[in-house]
Amino acid sequence: MATTIPQDRSPATRPRPSGRRKGISPWIPNQHGAWAMLITPAVLGVLAAALGWARTAPGQRSVGDLLTVGLIVFAWFTGYAAFFAFGLVARARTARRRRDYLPPVGVYGALCAAALVGVLLLRPATAVWALPYLPLVAVAVWETHRRRPRSLVSGTSTTLASALLLPVLADVGGWPLTWTGPVAVSGVFLALYFTGTIPFVKTMIRERGNTGFLVGSVLYHLVAVLGLGVPVLAAPGRSWAGLLMAAVLALALARSVWFPLSARRGRGWTARQIGLAEIPLLLLAAATVVLALT
Incomplete structure (x- = not known):
């Protein structure tokens, strides 16, 4: 419904523009x-580290390793918070908004950098x-700086960085990192x-x-199923975890077809509904990783 704005307000009584977008906190x-x-x-990474420590002799576990895991996780979340605020700065249309968005970039960025320095001091490797x-x-x-934070390139880089956190934390936990091992x-x-969720959500919105x-x-999801499923099926010692991972990707493939087609047939999907519908598949994906690590 349209809102009528009184025309007799003087400049002194007009509402001043907010320094940041309504509803968005940097x-x-x-x-x-x-x-x-x-x-x-x-x-999952913290769990992998804990399982790795449980498989080693108690004397091989140090307080430094525990602190390293905590600092990595802290750096992960503060780094993302700094990145989010940086995205607001990059998209700000006025100098005033840029100034309002800059403080969290500095604060979270400094916290992230301090945590990473602590990680390097505790465990240089x-x-x-x-x-x-x-x-x-x-x-x-770079993509955010160019005001393309939702591009496929940007999304893929962030999802790959997300998945990489698992082997990083598992490495601190003492897992042997081999190309065919459960961590890899x-x-x-x-x-x-996670990369598949990017094109899927775009097809819905x-x-x-x-x-x-x-x-x-759909082609991406098909390649993902074959890329993981074929090696798992061909492996002489294939595990239930590997088969379940392939099954989860197959469900993601089915989801990438059914949801967009249902939308084309007239069913309305909100962003919230799409997110809620993804939760069971996400939990199943996490469960298969837990199974692979145990």
Whole structure:
């Protein structure tokens, strides 16, 4: 319903524009879909570290390792908070808004940097993980700077960084990181699953009705199923966890087809409904990783 604005207000009595968008706080990220990709690998990574310590002799576990895991998780969340606020700065249309959005970038960025310095002091070997992380973070920051925070490139870089958190924390827990080991397979699985949510959500919202985008989304999910399922089925010692991972990706494939087609047939889907509908699949994905690590 339209609102009539009185025309006799003087400049002194007109409401002054807010320094930030109504409903958006630069201190509290409001991208609910991103929280699943933040929390899930962090929880699974901490679990992997704990299981790794449980398999080693008690004397091989140190307070430094416990602090390292805590600092990595702290850096993960504060780093994202800084990235979120930076996105608001990049998209701000006025200098005033940019000034209002800058403080959380500095505060969260400083906290993240301090935590990472602590990680390096406690466990210098962790620095090797900067090799894959730096380009992923650089891509996400560049896309945000160019005001393309929701591009496929940006989304893929952030989901890969999310999935990478699992092996990072598992490494601190003493897991042997081999290409065919449970940690690596679980990390690849999470990367495939979370990356697939990006084109799927776009087919439901921003690219709704775009047939070419829908085809691309379905093809991605099909490649993901084959990319993980075929090696699992061909492996002589295939595990139930690996088979369940392939099954989860197959369900994600079915979801990538059914939901957009139901929307085209007239069913209305809100962003909230899409998110709630994804929760069971997310929980199943997390459960398969737990099974693989135990």
